Amino acid sequence: MSLTVTQAQNTQSKVDFKLIQQLMAPAMQKVDEEILKQLSSDVVLINQIGFHIVNSGGKRLRPMLVALSADALNYQGENHTVMAAVIEFIHTATLLHDDVVDESDLRRGEKTANAIWGNAASVLVGDFLYSRAFEMMVSLDMMRVMDILSHTTNSIAEGEVLQLLNINNPDTSEEKYLEVIHRKTAKLFEAATQLGAVLSNAEQQTENAMAVYGLHLGNAFQIMDDMLDYIADPGELGKNLGDDLAEGKPTLPLIHAMQHGTESQSQLIKKAIKEGDRSAYSDILNILKDSGSLEYTEIFAENEATKAIAALSGIADSQHKDAMEQLALFSIQRSY
Secondary structure: OOOOOOOOOOOOOOOOHHHHHHHHHHHHHHHHHHHHHHHOOOOHHHHHHHHHHHOOOOOOHHHHHHHHHHHHOOOOOOHHHHHHHHHHHHHHHHHHHHHHHHOOOEEOOEEOHHHHHOHHHHHHHHHHHHHHHHHHHHHHOOHHHHHHHHHHHHHHHHHHHHHHHHOOOOOOOHHHHHHHHHHHHHHHHHHHHHHHHHHOOOOHHHHHHHHHHHHHHHHHHHHHHHHHHHHOOHHHHOOOOOHHHHOOOOOHHHHHHHHHOOHHHHHHHHHHHHHOOHHHHHHHHHHHHHOOHHHHHHHHHHHHHHHHHHHOOOOOOOHHHHHHHHHHHHHHHOOO
């Protein structure tokens, strides 16, 4: 199988994500086997919730990025399989905690763990996954890995708290919004690609490039997620449209619309954010269109994808590098 990018900046060229999945299928099968092995616990409820989350769909992007970046740097070892599972465990733990904080009852079209087993069980199993992830890190006996992931998990926790402070706050600035998505989402993408370079014993410049790629890819994904909350097909998205609005989250489309809409439009959005008013969804969607906020958000995400692709310029050509470039384009073309 061959993946090529003839024009990396041409976002009109549709990316087939399944081709990337096919390329990485052998590596991801090993990762899945490692995940199932490490999920095993004498406590039945941990197994039930862990399997529910891990097997509930999703693109497996973060663990895939560990394997992709390592392969792009011609890594010949096996530690990237454990590392990818670690990244997936950390991500899964954040999902469990997120759904409790957001009081979500639907993710990827399925009931959330907290909707099935309750908040307490979800939080505690999330804690188990964090601690199991650190056990696995220790098994690699690489202080550099521990250093990166300890800072990453700390940053994610800070991002969660910052987002909590922004809830129902219509005065949240674009700068504060970007800080939240950097810490809460993009940081784990950044760690995934950086760790692929660390395992490959890459030079510092290459490690930095891989980290920059992951950072901007993560930004692009989250910004598009926030736009899709207003324009996606809910069946394809796997969650209810307007969830961010119902949770009082001031995301980039809303922040831009409050700044560039009319006074009455701005006041309507502010009221909806303060009250978490999903019923205002249709009116706000029209405002987002009228104020150019959806277009602004899309262009912002495209710029992040462009920066991700540019970061790979010094990496040797290979089908895995091509796949990373394609993945950056997919991040802004996707509908789910």
